[in-house]
Amino acid sequence: MFYQTKFRSITLIAALIFLASYASFGSYFAREIVVEIIILAILAISLDLCAGFGGMVSLCHGAIMGVAAYAFAIMSAKLGWPLFPSALIGLLAAVVVSGLVGWVTARTNGIFFIMATLAFGQMAYTFFFKSRWLGGDDGMGGISRFDLSAIGLEMNNSLTFTYLGLGVLLLAYGLTAMVMRSGFGRTLSGIHVNEDRMKALGVNTAAHRAKAMAFSGFIAGLAGLIAAQHTLYISPELLIWTTSGEALIVVILGGLGTLVGPVIGAILLILMKHEISDYTDYWHAFIGLVLIFTVLAGGRGVFGQIEYWLNSLRSRHHDTDNHQTAGKPQGGDHA
Amino acid sequence: MDLSFWILQFLNAMQYSMLLFLLSIGLTVIFGLLHFVNLAHASLYMMGAYIGISVAALTGSFWAAFFLAPVIVTLIGAMLYFTLIDRMRTAGPMNQVLVTFGLIFIFLDLVRMGWGDIALGLDGPQSLSGTTRFLGVDYPAYRLFIIALGLGVMTTMWFILSRTQIGVMIRASVENTNMAAAMGINVSTLFFLVFCFGCALAGLAGVAAAPILSATTTMGITILIPTLIVVVIGGLGSLEGAIAGSIIIGFMETFGAVMIPSFSAVLTYVLLAVVLIWRPQGLIPARG
Amino acid sequence: MLEVKGLSKDFGGLHVIRDLSLSVTAGERRVILGPNGAGKTTLFHLLAGTLKPSKGEIFLDGQPIKAFDAVKRARLGIARSYQKNNLFETLTIRENLMLAAAAALGKSTHMVKDSSRHPDIRQRIDEIAEQVSLADQLDQTVGTASYGNRRQLEVGLALATRPKLLLMDEPTSGVGPTMIDRFHRLLEQLPRDITVLIIEHDMDLAFGVADRITVLNFGEKVFEGTPEDTRGNATVRDIYLGTGGYHA
Numbered sequence: 001m002f003y004q005t006k007f008r009s010i011t012l013i014a015a016l017i018f019l020a021s022y023a024s025f026g027s028y029f030a031r032e033i034v035v036e037i038i039i040l041a042i043l044a045i046s047l048d049l050c051a052g053f054g055g056m057v058s059l060c061h062g063a064i065m066g067v068a069a070y071a072f073a074i075m076s077a078k079l080g081w082p083l084f085p086s087a088l089i090g091l092l093a094a095v096v097v098s099g100l101v102g103w104v105t106a107r108t109n110g111i112f113f114i115m116a117t118l119a120f121g122q123m124a125y126t127f128f129f130k131s132r133w134l135g136g137d138d139g140m141g142g143i144s145r146f147d148l149s150a151i152g153l154e155m156n157n158s159l160t161f162t163y164l165g166l167g168v169l170l171l172a173y174g175l176t177a178m179v180m181r182s183g184f185g186r187t188l189s190g191i192h193v194n195e196d197r198m199k200a201l202g203v204n205t206a207a208h209r210a211k212a213m214a215f216s217g218f219i220a221g222l223a224g225l226i227a228a229q230h231t232l233y234i235s236p237e238l239l240i241w242t243t244s245g246e247a248l249i250v251v252i253l254g255g256l257g258t259l260v261g262p263v264i265g266a267i268l269l270i271l272m273k274h275e276i277s278d279y280t281d282y283w284h285a286f287i288g289l290v291l292i293f294t295v296l297a298g299g300r301g302v303f304g305q306i307e308y309w310l311n312s313l314r315s316r317h318h319d320t321d322n323h324q325t326a327g328k329p330q331g332g333d334h335a
Numbered sequence: 336m337d338l339s340f341w342i343l344q345f346l347n348a349m350q351y352s353m354l355l356f357l358l359s360i361g362l363t364v365i366f367g368l369l370h371f372v373n374l375a376h377a378s379l380y381m382m383g384a385y386i387g388i389s390v391a392a393l394t395g396s397f398w399a400a401f402f403l404a405p406v407i408v409t410l411i412g413a414m415l416y417f418t419l420i421d422r423m424r425t426a427g428p429m430n431q432v433l434v435t436f437g438l439i440f441i442f443l444d445l446v447r448m449g450w451g452d453i454a455l456g457l458d459g460p461q462s463l464s465g466t467t468r469f470l471g472v473d474y475p476a477y478r479l480f481i482i483a484l485g486l487g488v489m490t491t492m493w494f495i496l497s498r499t500q501i502g503v504m505i506r507a508s509v510e511n512t513n514m515a516a517a518m519g520i521n522v523s524t525l526f527f528l529v530f531c532f533g534c535a536l537a538g539l540a541g542v543a544a545a546p547i548l549s550a551t552t553t554m555g556i557t558i559l560i561p562t563l564i565v566v567v568i569g570g571l572g573s574l575e576g577a578i579a580g581s582i583i584i585g586f587m588e589t590f591g592a593v594m595i596p597s598f599s600a601v602l603t604y605v606l607l608a609v610v611l612i613w614r615p616q617g618l619i620p621a622r623g
Numbered sequence: 624m625l626e627v628k629g630l631s632k633d634f635g636g637l638h639v640i641r642d643l644s645l646s647v648t649a650g651e652r653r654v655i656l657g658p659n660g661a662g663k664t665t666l667f668h669l670l671a672g673t674l675k676p677s678k679g680e681i682f683l684d685g686q687p688i689k690a691f692d693a694v695k696r697a698r699l700g701i702a703r704s705y706q707k708n709n710l711f712e713t714l715t716i717r718e719n720l721m722l723a724a725a726a727a728l729g730k731s732t733h734m735v736k737d738s739s740r741h742p743d744i745r746q747r748i749d750e751i752a753e754q755v756s757l758a759d760q761l762d763q764t765v766g767t768a769s770y771g772n773r774r775q776l777e778v779g780l781a782l783a784t785r786p787k788l789l790l791m792d793e794p795t796s797g798v799g800p801t802m803i804d805r806f807h808r809l810l811e812q813l814p815r816d817i818t819v820l821i822i823e824h825d826m827d828l829a830f831g832v833a834d835r836i837t838v839l840n841f842g843e844k845v846f847e848g849t850p851e852d853t854r855g856n857a858t859v860r861d862i863y864l865g866t867g868g869y870h871a
Contacts, residue, residue, distance in 0.1 A: 001714060001718050001739075051429065057428065057432065104608060104611065104612055105611065107615055108611060108615050110427075111372050111431075111432075112567065112571075114372075114432055115372075115564075116607070118560070118563065119560070119563070119567075119604050119607045119608075120604065120608070122560050122604065123601050123604030123608075126600045126604070127600070129600075130600045178734070178735060179735075182733055182734045182735055182736055182737065182738055183725040183730035183731045183732065183733040183734075183736070183738035183741070183744075184731065184732055185734075186722060186725065186738050187722060187725060187726065187731040189714070190711055190714070193711040193714060194709065194711050194712070196709065197710065197711065198722070198726075199693050199694050199697070200671065200702075200703055200709075201697060201722065201723050201726040201784060202694055202697030202698040202726050202727070203726050203731050205694075208731075208732070215734075241560070242556075248433065248436075249433070252433055281447070282444040282447065282448060283444075284443050285441045285443075285445065285448075288436075288438065288439070288440030288441035288444075289437065290437075291433055291436065291440070292419070292434050292437040292438070292441075294433075295423075295434050296422075299426075299430060
């Protein structure tokens with residue numbers, strides 16, 4: 001179950017400050033990296049919600065992000081709608097598609113769920129890849145940028161764009177944290193731990209899981225909108241299953257079921273990618289090894305492992321003091 | 336479009352189905368027995384193609400490649416088994432997916448390191464070059480060979496599983512591992528042998544496909560998705576399911592591309608969705 | 624309150640429950656007795672909706688509920704505690720009760736407020752923890768809690784939904800005499816607006832709490848009556864007490 005502990009708040013704020021300073025003191029290229037981190041972090045938060053709390057290891061989250069980006073681009077660039085309602089349609093499309101996938105797969109578990117989401121994601125990918133109207137594998141451009149000059153924001157300034165992106169990341173985190181602390185989020189954890197008992201308590205677990213997928217689609221949709229606004233161009237690459245796989249790597253690298261972990265994981269993965277690409281062509285082999293090592297080391301991830309150490313230190317401290325805290329539990333690595 | 340056109344499509348569909356079968360049978364039996372989903376199975380298929388190309392280049396013989404590539408791929412599989420697969424068996428599906436996903440990345444770069452980024456071809460054997468008159472059409476002899484190979488493996492598998500001692504042991508272990516162990520079956524040796532056998536078939540599929548498809552770094556990932564769909568549609572762990580699934584997907588993709596080209600790409604995914612809603616355990620589920 | 628008519632369940636030709644009829648009045652404490660394999664737990668599955676009957680009807684307060692699934696029946700006020708612990712193992716006892724309380728109070732679909740701080744939920748957790756004597760163990764993880772505490776939580780989860788009809792499957796199986804006493808007191812203090820069906824092997828407890836006793840054997844009802852009648856009944860003695868395998 002999720003608790004927004006002090007350690008998590010501090011880590012999140014530190015991560016955001018780090019990204020903001022990296023963007024403001026760095027070059028244009030640094031800002032590109034930060035936006036890349038923001039998109040991946042939001043996608044990973046959305047996936048952590050499903051996989052970390054609901055036990056639904058989805059391999060279609062990249063596709064859901066892509067659906068939002070395409071729906072937004074279709075409405076604005078193809079049909080000429082204003083940007084703001086187009087963005088809402090984009091988010092709505094992600095929610096609907098994600099909820100539908102959740103509804104269809106509600107009775108499947110474990111490896112069946114993974115494969116089903118993989119297939120649905122590829123279905124969406126193939127659809128956009130083959131669609132000539134939407135540019136097929138060349139992708140589509142012609143997307144225009146939000147004009148926020150009315151409130152004094154110049155979106156074409158890369159630094160302003162990056163700050164705004166960080167704002168959306170904070171929003172995505174805040175919304176997800178709020179929902180995971182609520183009765184809805186905790187019940188999702190309960191379904192993950194023991195679905196039968198949750199049914200016996202009168203919870204319609206299939207509908208609950210579908211709703212969780214739909215909400216997760218909303219968060220993934222935010223990532224899709226930033227991706228479309230960032231390059232003003234989108235391609236089916238967004239939807240391909242390896243994008244979802246990369247998000248899953250980020251979640252596991254940072255710490256499954258912690259929400260802060262995915263942000264840390266995204267920073268680590270993207271920075272490593274750019275550092276290592278300078279030295280070698282074989283970045284994939286490196287990330288493969290990191291991934292296998294993370295799983296074999298216990299699968300808690302970087303943030304999750306630190307949190308685990310802190311918690312065991314704290315509980316040892318409590319034991320020697322023989323001092324029981326009746327307050328909220330500190331940990332959260334279970335479910 | 337006359338009859339010979341449809342016979343040609345039928346043979347194309349058969350050839351694709353047999354390739355899918357060689358891959359999916361290993362994946363599905365490994366799952367049925369070890370409860371392990373090896374996404375890197377398709378990477379072993381890719382390794383089979385590249386190793387086959389190198390062996391053929393060194394020896395100048397396709398048949399040397401055809402027999403040696405599966406053996407080398409099996410050795411790679413055995414190494415994976417002892418370093419990773421065996422200890423990941425009880426780690427849950429997410430960790431299995433992650434680790435084998437990592438393996439896909441590693442194999443991808445290994446191939447790029449060893450063979451480079453460009454597509455490589457492999458010449459089929461001299462004896463099977465050209466076309467043969469079959470069912471009233473001229474059809475490439477090598478493709479007929481692949482169909483025969485697939486049918487041969489299918490028959491052998493069926494014979495092994497239904498008529499031999501080891502087949503009985505495998506079926507018993509798929510149905511109930513604990514019971515099989517209690518009956519004196521050495522389950523861990525059986526697991527290892529079956530895993531190796533699956534790897535050998537993946538390697539065989541790779542080297543057999545190389546003359547038709549040519550080897551690329553993406554060939555593993557490209558075939559992984561249809562193979563997974565075959566396995567899920569047929570029923571995880573089921574031999575009959577893998578046969579039925581391969582034929583359904585092979586024919587649907589081939590004839591779909593001819594008859595309804597605009598819709599064919601999503602057709603298999605729609606079928607998968609229908610199966611998952613209507614029969615989540617697959618069309619011919621394994622017992623146990 | 625609960626009416627069961629002609630209920631049957633077979634598993635591939637094996638009749639586990641055969642033409643069973645029951646009538647339980649509101650507020651009653653009904654104990655179900657019977658040797659192993661008599662179909663007691665299957666009866667609870669049929670009542671809770673986790674198994675579908677082959678034949679027969681079930682009415683709750685006059686409403687036919689046979690067509691309803693387990694979720695719908697739970698929402699109608701049927702709660703169940705399991706013979707084998709069926710808990711949220713990786714969560715704390717507080718979190719377990721929180722899930723049950725949130726479900727019962729209709730908060731499990733609320734997406735804004737932190738459910739661990741919700742006053743109604745907290746109050747319900749404290750009440751139930753008091754009732755099942757777990758107030759001091761709330762922050763313990765279930766997986767590491769003692770067997771006794773887990774049995775208490777098993778009952779606590781069912782009680783936390785404030786059910787109309789409570790099905791308890793051997794709530795005291797495997798626990799010591801102090802726990803059985805404690806459980807006896809818990810049952811006596813339960814308000815009479817809850818109807819309770821208990822599968823029980825402990826004779827003292829069964830005779831102590833029951834208003835009426837139903838005895839099953841091979842899926843059929845072989846006897847029904849007050850504890851006094853049951854004690855004196857020869858058939859019951861033969862098929863059940865005569866086996867001598869239990870406390871009495």
